[in-house]
Amino acid sequence: MAQAVQKLVAKVPSLLGAAVTYSKPRLATFWYYARVELVPPSPAEIPKAIEGASSLIKSFQSGRLGQITVKDAVRNGLVATEVLMWFYIGECIGKGGIVGYDV
Amino acid sequence: MAPPVAVSPLIKTARYSALIAGIIYGKRRYDNLKPIAAEERRVEEAEKKVRDEQERIAKELREGNLTDLNPPCQLFDLQFDMLIAKCPNPTFSFFYSLFTASEDTILK
Numbered sequence: 001m002a003q004a005v006q007k008l009v010a011k012v013p014s015l016l017g018a019a020v021t022y023s024k025p026r027l028a029t030f031w032y033y034a035r036v037e038l039v040p041p042s043p044a045e046i047p048k049a050i051e052g053a054s055s056l057i058k059s060f061q062s063g064r065l066g067q068i069t070v071k072d073a074v075r076n077g078l079v080a081t082e083v084l085m086w087f088y089i090g091e092c093i094g095k096g097g098i099v100g101y102d103v
Numbered sequence: 104m105a106p107p108v109a110v111s112p113l114i115k116t117a118r119y120s121a122l123i124a125g126i127i128y129g130k131r132r133y134d135n136l137k138p139i140a141a142e143e144r145r146v147e148e149a150e151k152k153v154r155d156e157q158e159r160i161a162k163e164l165r166e167g168n169l170t171d172l173n174p175p176c177q178l179f180d181l182q183f184d185m186l187i188a189k190c191p192n193p194t195f196s197f198f199y200s201l202f203t204a205s206e207d208t209i210l211k
Contacts, residue, residue, distance in 0.1 A: 032104070032107065040119045041115040041119065045112035045115065045116070046112070049112040052112065052113035053113055056113070083114065083117045084121065086118045087122070090124060090127075090128070090129065091125040092129065093126050094127065094128060095129035095132065096129075103133070103141075
């Protein structure tokens, strides 16, 4: 038992090295995309966002809904779902746990 | 690799405001639920004591070994405690605590 633990402990540095070499290029790809796509909006972009929201509401009111293609509608639906999921991630952060409230 | 997509500002603000709204919602709900759970735990403990006492009495009766001559009174006390735990009323529990304190001094 003790020998097995010693062997495992001796293997840990090489395992860590393998993990690092595996994840470095993937982290680089992630960072390459995240730097552009996942940044929070700068203060200059917020008025543009408000404009975008109001044009969306106007298009709902003017009945342009009947003219979107199904492909566009599905894509917009997926984007809306993704935005909703960020709410649940925020809730997990706020309650300090992933599953359930730790009361 | 495909170049990164320029995300529209509407989507960006929507995402991050949803994140912040979620954090606030999670924190508030947690603070709301924590005292409720503590209360339920208290009630559960009082009920458990009553149940344990009832089991003890039942066991003693079964063994025909009633050395403790006051089991029903103790059970009544514990049940009273359970009722108090279930619906606490400040003035009521205050007078109850006065009563129990005086009972101890009289007996001892």
